[in-house]
Amino acid sequence: MRFAIVVTGPAYGTQQASSAFQFAQALIVEGHELSSV
Known part of the structure; x- marks a missing residue:
């Protein structure tokens, strides 16, 4: 599955x-795709 995070x-x-x-x-560990942050 592909995810995008807002x-x-x-940031710090x-x-x-x-x-x-x-x-x-x-x-990422679970094998999903992170397309953007």
Whole structure:
């Protein structure tokens, strides 16, 4: 499955950035495609 992620918080030092990164990693580990962030 292909995903695109929209992160609405600042890029560094926030929970939003950390959560988005962890979600992106989990997608890739499970074999999904991340088309854009």
